[in-house]
Amino acid sequence: MDDKPANGRSGGWKQDPAGVRNNILAVAMAEFAANGLSGARIDDISAKTSTSKRMIYYYFGDKEGLYGRVLEEAYREVRAGEQQLELDHLPPVEALKLLAEFTFDHHSRHPDFIRIVMIENIHHGAYLERSELIRLLNAGAIQKLEAICRRGREAGLFRDDVTPLQLHWHISAMSFFNVSNRATFSRIFGTNLFAADGQEALKKQMVEMVVGLALKPERRLGR
Known part of the structure; x- marks a missing residue:
């Protein structure tokens, strides 16, 4: 060799x-x-x-071992970025906004991360399931949201019936689709949403939806 x-x-x-x-x-x-x-x-x-x-x-x-490490590195990078946000020092609404904004921006800037996750889904999550590191990393992501939600409930701001896992799903789903379906969506509907101003508008709307979902109805109405 x-x-x-x-x-x-x-x-x-x-x-x-x-x-x-x-x-x-x-x-x-x-x-x-x-x-x-x-x-x-x-x-x-x-x-x-x-x-x-x-x-x-x-x-x-071997190649599978390398692929497994690439998968771990992809998740490690996004979770390391979340760690740098220092969300525990922010009011709960601001922390949730910042986390949602970070996720949208990270996924947009790292299309290879999205493609790797799509490929792993083709393999039914088999390689991800083998990795203790990925389980620990993603458990940490939910723990961050649990802390935000707990502080939000204690402040009388957040609903009791919306879970951290549900919020993580909504943030991930919108941020992921923005990249994973960009090629097909833009060929069907045009590229306006993927220009800089279109992306800023989508990010703002996504954050508003996630925060609106977490807030108690009276808090959404400003009372």
Whole structure:
């Protein structure tokens, strides 16, 4: 097998193993997003990295192992972004708004994340189910919403019959569809909603719907 040095330096993979792994994951993410698990090839991934095919097998075992790590990295990135929002320091309505806005923007900026999740759904979530890390990461996402909802209820703002999981579903559904169905939607109805002003309007409406769902009816009416 070819043993191409990482970053153009002999033995580069030994000097910066984390950098090599990150490079492989970034290239593999794009390849899996474009071609799926079945269509992606280790040879193609290797050719676009700064390391060798041998090192891909060394770090990730095989193509399925690499795909599993790409899937974990995709979820880790979005959850790390949520962590940086520091929602616990915000009033509950503002925290919910910020989380919804972040999700919409993150998904819009990371179409490969959406495609990877779509591909994993084709595989019926089989690889996701194997990952303890993904379960922990996504449990943390619900815990954040649970904290927001608890503070909202304690303040007399939020309904008791809307759950954090339901709010997560609504935020994810609208943010996901905005990317996953962009090609078909725009070919049927035009591209206005996907221009900058169209995206801002959709994001604002999505946030209003999510917050309106969480608020008690009298709070929505300003009383």
